[in-house]
Amino acid sequence: MRIDPGKCVACGNCTYVCPMGAIYIDPAIGRATVNRDECVECYSCFNGLSQEHLNPTLVRTIRKIFHLMRVRFDPEPDVCPTAAFAPEELTWPRVVRRAFSDPRVPHESTGVEGRGTEEVKTNDVSDRVNVGEVGFTVELGRPGVGVWFREIQEMAWELARAGVVFEKRNPVTSLMSDPRTGTIREDILNEKVLSAIIEIKVPVERTEEIVRLVHAVEKRLDTVVSLGVATRCDADGEERTVAPILERLGYKLERAKTNTGLGRITNTANAAHPGEVAAR
């Protein structure tokens, strides 16, 4: 993302709305500027700010007069008054930033928007996580901190060393040059994204081991991790297996995403099973 210096009036509204704090008013030019290293191409500024199309010279003049009079004016905080944002044509590898950070862009590998994975949201028809299994979503960078692919790789390496398999239909897995070792292709390691999910599943007996492993690795990373743990319910709709393990580990379970079991296979001819896991 770039900001057209010919249009920007340095109102500062965009400096607050950037999730990465990558926009600042450059005192040398008196215009809003994007720190390209930190920008994750999420398009929150471009999509979230409403746009006016005012004359930049007129707006700057009015702002200067107000400034001289020490008048605090009260513009709407979610508007770019001169529509100064100018999206760039992104090329590889920078385009990866947008794929993982702009939720309106579906991932090519899965066709799913957002972070690009169905997880157990469709488990009632996909059987992605079966009875006796636990699905983990290890989301790095969320909330609002961001993560570099080299950090994602560090987590993936450790998980691979533990002998887990990565979910095949997952955007991070699709960027691994070697899913057996968790190695991510080298040309994107210095790309930063808003967040990314490593997705695995293991037998329920390994739940504690994986939680402890993730906990140990995250201490070495300069970001935050949101951990999700998914499992099947019993035939009566109760879940008696994984919650006790997590509570024993000290987690206070507050929120969950519950698949209500209303889905069913309705396609006339089924394609390949979407929940396949990379062979290892």
Added chain:
Amino acid sequence: MTNTLHRYGDADSFRDDYVVFAMCCRGRNDEGAVPKLRRFLEMALPFNPVNLGDARHGGALRASKSMNPASHWKRDVRPDFRAVIDGLNTLTTAAAVFDNRVAAEDFLKTVKAADLGLSVNISTSIDGAEQCCHEANACRHSVGYSLGFEGRTEHLPSEDVLKLSTMCGHGMVSASFAKKMVDWVKEGRRTPVEAATYMTRFCSCGVFNPSRAKRILEEARTRQK
């Protein structure tokens, strides 16, 4: 959608936060799913949702690309549910957000009776979702627990800000902007409803809960820290 899973707060803070969403699985139940997703959203209307969303096109409050100066004084702040329903034209995730359990329960009952064949999930407190399923006589199939945030949590903002910004799990409501809205409400520059409306426009899939945001902002206004 992990987008709604990792909202910050304890179970009680989700008493006015029920996200019910539908999606299909490619190759399994995606044939003819677009009209079903639209119908899912349509069925939510009688239960007074506080937001509706389509993950591809956005929620019921959206940014405008063609504002004019006069619109500052006469800005449309009403959610446009019809635009969300009519605009859903591709396979995506459709979400309805409610601020009370009874509405979510009644909506789930209606969805179950319609037998759309889509996967339907509820994201809220664990007890809240259990009660909704119980009332709707829906047998829970799977559950995904949030274990919260770990790692370098010193990078995270204050609790009030985190409660607001994590209501867009995609991260489109920045912590800085949420903090600014808390400050503006404290200063009396905007009402909690206005501040919640600004934030809602940034959520690109329509799952931000403006009703819960209003409550959080009201509580933050009088908090000392």
